[in-house]
Amino acid sequence: MKIEFKDLTKKFGTFTAVDKLNLSLESGESFGFLGPNGAGKTTTLLTLLGIYQPDSGQILIDGQPVNAGTRRKIGVVAEYQTFYDEMTAREYLDFFGRLYQVADAQNKAKVLLERLQLADWADALIGNFSTGMKKKLGIVRGLIHSPELLILDEPVSGLDPFGIMQVRELIQEQHKLGTTLIISSHVLSEIEKTVSRVGIISKGKLLKEGSIADILGGQKTFSQWQVQFLEFPPNAKAALAAADFTLNIEEMPEQNTYQIQANPGSVEGGALGRFALQHGLITTQLHRQDISLEAAFIKISEESLQNLV
């Protein structure tokens, strides 16, 4: 599904939320929207979904303006999701399956619920679901009709590390099947992991867009992991320092934490957890920060601000 934003402008009164945005996404591409709160990311996506009408410019999906037909091919996972609490997960997915005219919605729902380990709760009332379970259910709903375009707004917020991994794998699978991806997230590492191209948006303007390599330019990149343990293990430093992926390691005993710098993509959260477990260490939290993309984002934003001043 090819998407074109042409001089898209959306105003709310005197406030310009999106300002002459031009962007083109090829079919099957994965694109990340970066930007601080109020930058215009959500407004752009809601205009793409037809919730807002543009004041000027247009959005074309496969050369067509947005309509009910095009929206049928889009899957959406919003950051803050709302559900019919009085329905069970199965009933809820059945409703959306019928709405999107999915032929084998029940089987699809069953497979997706199993993938995200929600199958046991298929007949539970959604009102009783935890935040993470609701997030996963929202993702299943977004995928139930095998969309050609998947829009994800903060797809992993509220999920535990294992859940993040499950969801990321599912999204990547969808992408491999040809689904175009648009991800909007504050978690820059997530963007970096999932998309091939990013756009940085601030104050409604698209400041820069291109491949992650283009955006980074010559900047040195590394991933910074914060690994928290149940109790601080002083003897773990040697084992972690000896690992292939470790570039540097720092101790933070007050927080029962080691801070590890690693090559980007050299290690996943799950692999790091398993590595610690092999060495008899129980992790309570794993947090990754991609220093490179974040730094580039801040730099581009600052430059842009200076230009505006």
Add this chain to the structure above:
Amino acid sequence: MKRSFLFLLLLLIALSGAVPGYAQNTEERSFVYATNHYTGNGYASALIPPSVDEVFLLSGSPSIIAAKETNLYYWPITNEYKADWESLNLNASGELQIYQGSNLISSVPQSKYTLQYDGNDPAGTYRLFLNEEAETAYQQYLDRRKQYRDDLNQYHQLINAFTILYQDALKKVSEGLLSPDQLPQAPIAPPDLTLFSSEILLGYPVDLPVGDYRMQFRLPDGEVQPGSVKKLKVFEALRVGTGYKVADLERWNQTEDSFSTTETIYCLDGHTYFLRPFSQTEYNQRYFVRMNNPQDKLSREDRQIWVSSKAISSADLQIKSTANTYSAPVEGYYVRQILGTKLGYEIVPSRETEQGPTFEAVRFVADQGRAYSIELTDASGGVLPGSARQIRCTQTSRSPWLYVLSSLPLIIGLAIYLARRAKVQTHKPIEG
């Protein structure tokens, strides 16, 4: 602030309306029309104040429209204008002109008229006499009244004489000088005067075919009396029918009226009822009510009204139920007072007594849980129009079951709710 201002404004408007309302209680000399109109059964009178712009009359017999000057006052209790005829009752001179469209179809000159009612007439209707006939009829009434008074005087003289003779004869009987057979016979009282008549009055007789007209009052100087132009609608009966006054034996003098064939008469099991049939005529509700009360505001043009005319004393009621079919005649019943019994009276056919009937009706006993179809037939077996009704014996003792029936959805809803609770997982998953 804005709301309280609005409220104050409304209050002021209401009060400002109230003040002239009381001020209007003073009398005001006005030109009015008054009618002595034909009602289908007789004649009735009505006042048409200036605020009423349409006059309704029934076709078939002449009605009288009088042009008057009187003192009008507003009576807030009934929200109506009333005439103080005692203080002023002047007949206006001139002629009543009636137009249909723009054509003057009649200029009615002022006529003398009188209305008479003969109580001996079984139809019990009024009669209207016009001009010379009115004078003749009124003179005949005066003559008959004079004759009646003379007869009555003579009777009083005879009865006085008879009383003296009778007392004297009684004395002689007690002394054995006269046998009781020889007591004098009392004089016979003259028959009651059943004829009643109005005086000779002045008015404008109108007898028009059904239609819409306009009327105005032209004064002798050729001018049209201000405020005299009114619309005039002449209407006719829609159909005739048969109604029933229904009373239970236990409350014989409290009747429920049934006018329409679509109505059902609901009875109680085992009770005895008296159905008193009467002839009736149906009219347009607005036309008929406004004819009798021109200031009425509630009647509707899209509704009909049944007006009873006279009791039916000779007919048979055909009663059909799933069990049997039988016929019962309309006959006279006499209500005999009996002290010390539960009801204090008994109702017997008047033919079994020496008394005339108190009312004429069909006696009917309601069997348990039955439904009946009834209709009246005349001597030739023909069904009287609009006499068909349904009678149902209602099972009032079962009415508490209505509440049980009403509770069924609640029971079903509760069952569905509990079934769903059993089906879905209602416990919360463990967080983490």
Add this chain to the structure above:
Amino acid sequence: MSSKKILPGREASVIASHIGQLTWRGIGIFIILFSALLTGAVLLNNSTRFLEKNLVLVDKEPLFLPIYLSGVVLSIFIGLLASMRVARELDKGTLELLFYGPVESRQYLSGVAIGYMGIGLASVLVILFWAKLSEMLLNLAPDAKLFGLLLSVFLMICAFLALSLLIAILGGKARNAIAYFVLAVFLLLSFQIGDSLLSTLLLGGSATATDALSLVRKILYSVNEVLRWLSPFQITFEAAQNLNHGAITKYLIGNILLIAETLILMTFAILRLAGKGVRGER
């Protein structure tokens, strides 16, 4: 415009069945049905008590008033249910989620309306069933006009439902929608009852009378003259009376008026939601 664009289509039917499922799974609709039938039962019981006291009763159709008032109760509560559902969906954001997909305001509101009309129809059938059982229970005269009355009651439910949906869209938030809804019901019923009460109190009446009560009545009368053509309760009451008096043409006109009102109010609601959007105006 093609027929595809006019007709709400498959999405509306999915939403309608969704509304149906959500409603019939809850206990609320059964409480509403119970309240409506209870209203009818109380009124019918009053008639039987009158008969026991008076020993005879002449009535065209003792079930007419109970059924009409049951219908009014149904209209109010089904309208409230619908209004709350839409206002809550707007409030909570579940509606926005539907609009991300193939659903548009026309399809959504048509679906909701069809869903609740289905519930209304089922409720009317329950009333019919109750009425027929009551007829047999008390040995009342069966009357084919009952079907005509129930048709008008169903159309009254539809028209009031459309009004409720418009109120929900105008109110936006659930709290506002409730306030507007209560106000609308209060106005519609109070003018209808107020006018008839005052008409009964003040017999007759002159067009030129200017005392205070007459003025109040004139205001009520004037408002009621307008409401006669607008209020679904009033239109249905008139239609029921016309049916009872055999004025079939006027009865049919009343029904057509209810259908027209439903369509007009639904169109307003759809246009308003389309103009306002699910995120409201900023």
